[in-house]
Amino acid sequence: MVERNDHLRLNRYDHYILRMRRVASGFSPIVALNRRSGKPLHKQVYEAFCAAIVGRNLRPGQRVPSSRFLATELKISRIPVLTAYSQLLAEGYFETRPGSGTFVSSSLPDQWISLERGQSASPQVRSARRVLSKRSAVVPSFRPLPWINRWGAFIVGQLAFEHFPFQIWASLVNRHVRNVRVNSLHYSDPMGSETFRSAIAQYLRTARAVSCEASQIMIVSGTQQALELAARVLLDPGDKVWIEEPGYRLARNAFALAGCRLIPVPVDAEGLDVAAGIKQCRGARAAFVTPSHQFPLGVTMSASRRLQLLDWAHRSASWIIEDDYDNEYRYESMPISSLQGLDRHSRVIYLGTFSKTLFPSLRLGYAVIPTDLVQRFLAVRNAMDVYPPHLYQAVLEDFIGEGHFARHIRRTRLLYSERRNVLVEAISKEFGAGIDVLGADAGVHLVATLPKGLFDRPISDAAAHQNLWLWPLSTCYLGRASQQGFILGFGSTTPRQMPDAVRRLRHIIESQ
Ligand SMILES: Cc1ncc(COP(=O)(O)O)c(C=O)c1O
Numbered sequence: 001m002v003e004r005n006d007h008l009r010l011n012r013y014d015h016y017i018l019r020m021r022r023v024a025s026g027f028s029p030i031v032a033l034n035r036r037s038g039k040p041l042h043k044q045v046y047e048a049f050c051a052a053i054v055g056r057n058l059r060p061g062q063r064v065p066s067s068r069f070l071a072t073e074l075k076i077s078r079i080p081v082l083t084a085y086s087q088l089l090a091e092g093y094f095e096t097r098p099g100s101g102t103f104v105s106s107s108l109p110d111q112w113i114s115l116e117r118g119q120s121a122s123p124q125v126r127s128a129r130r131v132l133s134k135r136s137a138v139v140p141s142f143r144p145l146p147w148i149n150r151w152g153a154f155i156v157g158q159l160a161f162e163h164f165p166f167q168i169w170a171s172l173v174n175r176h177v178r179n180v181r182v183n184s185l186h187y188s189d190p191m192g193s194e195t196f197r198s199a200i201a202q203y204l205r206t207a208r209a210v211s212c213e214a215s216q217i218m219i220v221s222g223t224q225q226a227l228e229l230a231a232r233v234l235l236d237p238g239d240k241v242w243i244e245e246p247g248y249r250l251a252r253n254a255f256a257l258a259g260c261r262l263i264p265v266p267v268d269a270e271g272l273d274v275a276a277g278i279k280q281c282r283g284a285r286a287a288f289v290t291p292s293h294q295f296p297l298g299v300t301m302s303a304s305r306r307l308q309l310l311d312w313a314h315r316s317a318s319w320i321i322e323d324d325y326d327n328e329y330r331y332e333s334m335p336i337s338s339l340q341g342l343d344r345h346s347r348v349i350y351l352g353t354f355s356k357t358l359f360p361s362l363r364l365g366y367a368v369i370p371t372d373l374v375q376r377f378l379a380v381r382n383a384m385d386v387y388p389p390h391l392y393q394a395v396l397e398d399f400i401g402e403g404h405f406a407r408h409i410r411r412t413r414l415l416y417s418e419r420r421n422v423l424v425e426a427i428s429k430e431f432g433a434g435i436d437v438l439g440a441d442a443g444v445h446l447v448a449t450l451p452k453g454l455f456d457r458p459i460s461d462a463a464a465h466q467n468l469w470l471w472p473l474s475t476c477y478l479g480r481a482s483q484q485g486f487i488l489g490f491g492s493t494t495p496r497q498m499p500d501a502v503r504r505l506r507h508i509i510e511s512q
Contacts, residue, residue, distance in 0.1 A: 242272070
């Protein structure tokens with residue numbers, strides 16, 4: 001059972017619990033001594049600490065360096081430092097904890113408190129004109145929406161973390177931390193570790209029918225970085241991009257941030273309506289699609305639509321960005337082959353992630369790049385974050401190579417399949433024909449549509465007060481929502497909890 005509070009608590013793995021908020025320690029604040037001024041050194045040290053505390057560069061509870069250490073750093077005798085420290089202690093700026101050292105006081109003098117109560121540390125900031133890029137205003141402000149990043153029933157993106165093999169993972173992390181190789185510490189290949197890429201290439205060729213070699217795979221910090229990278233390499237400001245309607249908000253944001261014009265193309269029972277896209281904007285430079293399991297509606301793109309889309313891209317020299325985010329979880333049929341595997345003209349950039357199979361905070365994913373574009377992607381990536389961090393690539397390479405990844409997917413597929421069945425049954429029992437379920441064949445979420453006359457936003461807000469996290473379907477539309485409903489995650493809700501959660505959902509809807 002996974003509980004959530006400020007610090008993740010995994011009961012079965014108590015050693016992962018972070019019990020206390022730690023404060024940074026051991027760093028000296030800037031103490032600019034002027035040996036030629038008439039001011040005594042102890043006064044200068046005292047004033048430097050007061051200024052750092054009042055200016056909030058030093059925070060309550062933060063450890064301060066020992067007098068011996070600070071004296072050595074400042075190249076002065078210990079006496080002025082001791083004098084300054086005893087004055088700071090006497091005035092309540094510092095406190096000592098026996099056996100631990102000296103800290104900035106957690107109960108502060110008046111001067112500090114008045115700052116806390118609203119005076120800005122730098123008032124000139126408010127009055128000055130502060131010009132930002134127009135581009136940064138293109139994406140909506142980041143607000144913690146009630147149905148995202150919470151903990152509880154129906155949260156989208158949350159998985160059965162309690163079934164993750166943390167002990168194996170920890171032993172692999174340990175292995176790599178203990179046996180550090182010098183070349184893993186230095187700057188490395190912007191594509192990512194070659195052996196890790198080989199492991200991914202093998203997996204993609206076998207399990208996803210992706211046509212690729214390791215040399216085409218770039219390791220990224222999740223799909224989001226791959227989208228940003230692809231936009232920078234393939235598109236210019238003003239270029240038009242087809243996006244699915246309804247669709248994945250973070251993909252929209254990535255293209256909008258690159259200055260692209262978004263063309264919402266409707267999704268029907270066969271996936272993206274290619275003919276509608278051509279009618280709206282034949283000359284779009286790219287199309288973003290989730291063909292295996294459309295986000296959010298869950299449709300699988302039909303074979304004829306796939307061929308139509310590839311044909312359009314070939315004829316109009318456009319790019320297809322295929323986001324294959326959760327195809328490992330398919331319940332009613334075998335996994336669907338990738339669109340990239342059907343592409344005969346190298347028009348598809350294929351993106352995958354470990355956020356849905358392992359855990360999102362890993363921030364690891366990959367892009368499969370057409371061979372002739374690899375050099376451009378490399379150059380642009382090198383100008384962005386240089387190259388991906390090494391440690392978790394090495395850990396995941398072993399996790400895949402030693403069979404743990406395949407085993408984890410097999411186990412969780414059964415688990416999620418059961419959770420999905422219980423959810424579908426509970427919806428049918430509670431709502432009968434009142435609610436339609438869409439996209440339950442794959443992934444770790446499904447969509448429940450609302451009957452006409454009901455609106456998803458107010459219901460989601462009401463549900464959030466009862467710890468039910470319903471992602472309103474209407475928020476996935478760029479234009480006017482043609483359907484109201486909820487995206488319901490079932491990854492982290494156990495079969496025992498599910499019927500009660502659905503019953504509570506019915507009460508909330510009925511009370512609207
Ligand atoms: C449609 C879609 N694509 C990709 C991702 C994964 O994104 P990332 O790899 O950046 O965590 C998600 C995660 O929720 C998603 O819903």
